[in-house]
Amino acid sequence: MFGVGLAEMAMIAFVAIIVFGPDRLPVLAKQAGIMVRKARAMANSARDEIREELGPDYADLELRDLDPRNIVRRHIIEAMEDEDARVATEPVLAEGQRPPYDVDAT
Known part of the structure; x- marks a missing residue:
């Protein structure tokens, strides 16, 4: 996943806990999840719109x-x-x- 291994993920989580604190971290994780879902929905919407505009030849x-x-x-x-x-x-x-x-x- 993005070239980040287990050790790097652990280090990022450790730094996030120190910087944001254990109280704010769940809220920030929830906001990050919402942003990822919105970005994925926008990308899917753009793909569907491009497919629709190009016609049936580009359905895939x-x-x-x-x-x-x-x-x-x-x-x-x-x-x-x-x-x-x-x-x-x-x-x-x-x-x-x-x-x-x-x-x-x-």
Whole structure:
């Protein structure tokens, strides 16, 4: 969870108890939970609105699909798969045959 291990969580809880005190900590935890629920509801609402505006073709759209890193990664993987398929279907040169040479490429 966010790259935070058990030791780090224990340290955060210890510091929170010292800073806020054991009396205010449950109230702050409740407020944090409410904020997380509201943020999740807003994200779901935005996702549903985007899906509705884009139409039925994008019914399975997720917000993480809009992350630029995922978009680039997906396109690179697709290009690599296309290249593998293309290379597999290309004819192999016969013995003694020279590969094509592009003067403009070098």
